[in-house]
Amino acid sequence: MKRKLIAAIGVAAMTATVAACGSGDDGGSGGSSDSITVWLMDGSAPEPWVEELSAAFEAEHDVEVNVEIQQWDGIQDRVITALSEDGTVDVLEIGNTHTVGYANTGGLADLADFADEPWNAPMLESTRVDDTLYAVPWYGANRVVIYDKGIWEEAGAEVPTTRDEWITALETIQENTDAEPIYLPGQSYYVMGGFVADAGGTFAVEEGDGWAGSLATPEGQAGMEFYAELQAFSNAPTDIDEAEPQQSTDVVPNGNVASWIGLGWEAAGAIAAIEEQGGEADFGYFPVPGETADQLGHVFLGGSNLAVSGRAGNSELANEWLRMATSQEWAQKFVDANNGGVVPNRTDVTASPEPGSFAEAMVASADVGYLPPLTTGWANVETLPNPIKELMTQALNGDDYQSAAEEADAEITERINRE
Amino acid sequence: MRKLWLNGTALVVSVLFIFPVYWMFSTSFKSNSQVLTKDPVFFFTPTFEHYSTATGVELFWTYVANSFVVTVGAVLLALVVALAASFAIARMEFKGRRGMVLAVMMAQMAPWEILIIVVYLNARDAEMLNSLLTLTLIYFVMALPFAIWTLRGFIAAVPKELEESAMIDGCNRAQAFLRVIFPLLAPGLMATSLFGFIAAWNEYAMVLVLNKSPEAATLPLWLTQFQTNFGNDWGATMAASSMFTIPVLIVFVLLQRRVTGGLSAGAVKG
């Protein structure tokens, strides 16, 4: 009865809805056979690359490509619901740590046809579930240490190649200048994860059929201890992360910061903000040092994959678009359009960063990248309140690490095993 | 002396209430480097750059149009439907009247924030996604209980004799309502409109999942897009928020004049 009612109102809606709605006669912008809809995240792809690619694809297939740039706010809800709709989206960008979760929902198409391309092996890990390929790598990015050359020179500090040298350099800056030796907020958990990985640990381990948090371990504690050692050089609060206030555009340009740990776009953002103030950024970059000089520190291998919706309006065209966008030619163009500032998705694409650039430092440590557990539930762990962040704040505020970590592990275990 | 006290208090309270609003407006004119500083910046050369960033967004005018269509549509629907319902509740005897009163109160308690996913599922299964009409209907129902509740009180407060005398003069019941009661409801209609307007104008979570087609999006989605994973454009966020607030203030100023007119008719005072 009520269903009929809804249906009746639905019919009224169809007839009464004016042209303002995108769902005209083809039942959704991506639903028709002569167009496909691609969702890319805000800030991911350089605009010229997107436009050039769309034009080339449209010329070759005589179809329309709607690239819809998605905002980050509320993106999870939008992707989940979009994957449940027929024809809303054909190809979409998904963060590498979230891909497995979406694959397990049955919402992504099997991309077996793409298996034989020369993908970057570490990046490929995040795209597969039990040998089935649900996405293809698009680009990667990782953090490096960004430092203010002027301050380091003034202090007489040297670019470090080991952790000990790093600490020494920070001490030198603290003694010889007024600058904050390093800006490191208390909850930058992907940085901490790198230190845990250096010690051979990880956020969670497989246990039986499921996963269990593994921070209440000697490895976890070692990682946290080194993080605390660095954090002691920073004036940053212990209960915030690097995004709020945004370290690159809000903190670094307004403070006297000698160094910080960030991504390529953050470095670019900081430079732009400093120039807007009429200053000039003089940044140098080095990879996060490891315990010894022959081993760089582990860094979180962030990045994005591209996937095809299982309910795509036109999966054949979607596959074609994906093939073109990730082909050697267009992947190379993508890397070039980013000035080499991304880790390429294919082995036959080369990033040739300029000496002394961010990209050079980044590519150097791309090989010691680590990924968080690739499970459906990992996204749950990262939902605010994130137990890892809570643990970090507690540890930095002097609480007993072991008991706080046991609590965090319990929460991680509970969340990571939820589908 | 008393007057001084009153005005002094009013001034302090006004400053307290306006300060965050002032901060929003003033931030929208600051350059990005002046937004977050150790010592707050009070004096600066204003820049209009953020306003052009905010309005320069693709499809901006579509969002504006959609927001107005949806908000005005929902408010008008709520007024008409609530007027009929509240008249029945306030003025007529029928079986189930008290049940209706209770139902309206409970509808007012609806946890819309949590119902988003089921509302979405219902709309999806009825193939009503990406439709401005769906949004209008939802916002209309959000505003409806409050509207019925408010108007019922106003109708009940109109002396029955007024209506009866009109009917003696040869009006039928509908005419009596339109000519006698309706004009006296102005304050209630305005209250309902403002409430419905603010609720629909600000709604974000529903439109986020219901209308994924950019052509069917509304202004709240535009408002959040200056905060991204790649840093927040605070100036643009505040410029957008300021522009977003202004229609509500205009609606308020327009409404309050009408309300004064309605009240000065005086009949409410019996």
Add this chain to the structure above:
Amino acid sequence: MTVHIEEAPAPPPPVRGAGGQDGDRRPPRRRVPSGLVPYLLLAPAVIAILAVLGYALARNVLISFQEFGRKQLISRTTEWTGIENYRAVLENERFWDSVFRTFVFMAVNVVLIMVLGTLLGLLLNALGKKMRLVLAISLVAAWAMPVIATTTVFRWLFDTQFGVANWLMRTLGFEGYDQHNWFGSGFSTLAIVTVLIVWTSVPFVAINLYAGLTTVSGEIWEAARMDGASAARIFWSILLPIMRPFFMITTFLEIIWVFKAFAQIYAMNGGGPNRESETLPVMAYVEGMGQNQYGMAAAISVLTLVILLVAMSFYFRLILKQEKENS
């Protein structure tokens, strides 16, 4: 120019002026049986509420008995789990902590809102025209500011490194506010959220009360003052009884709104630190929606509604009693 934005949801019953109708009682307010007409008048409202809200609530109850996550949402499958979701929620200590916290938080907020709102409403009534307009516009501006902007601005004002609050404390010469963390504990986080919620809610009460007061006949004030009644006495023995319906309904609305407040609390500190500022709606979000456990979220929302209904039942009875008296 006087300012009325928003009338009292239930304005006071008409107050008869001195020149009443020969002291006669009015004919009793009997409603005429009107056959089908009332049902026809109610039909659009009932149909709309049932189709949009009723249907959603019903489906919400169904989902609360299902394992319903993104997998089920995307693949459009149904997995019944019986009362599993309810069991999980009721066994979760955090749920009961949140219930307790929510009630305390709500009580504090509603009392503050009603007291401050009443005082400001009276102040509006007592002011001269110009000052009244200034105050009314400040109040409406606060009310109209979008949530995303209010929460952002409040976060800035109380930011550890760049906050105006810390700057103000430093400037006023207080020690220890160089890097004071206002969100360091659940208590102080909720205190700031309280400031925010009171700030956004007081205008509604104040402006409504003022609008209601304008319908009170001026002669009553005169008469009371002639009798030499004090301001407090006028309030307690004249205004309060007249405005009783207003206070009842406004308190009811504020209780519901504060109880449901989510965005302000979550945006401030995500329910932290350490989940110490987690109220029921925040908990429902964190355990449910945020992790795409829609079945769990539905169960929490059903329980929340039940708790709210029980807590408000005395209120319903009051209102229904009033209905009876009126009919």
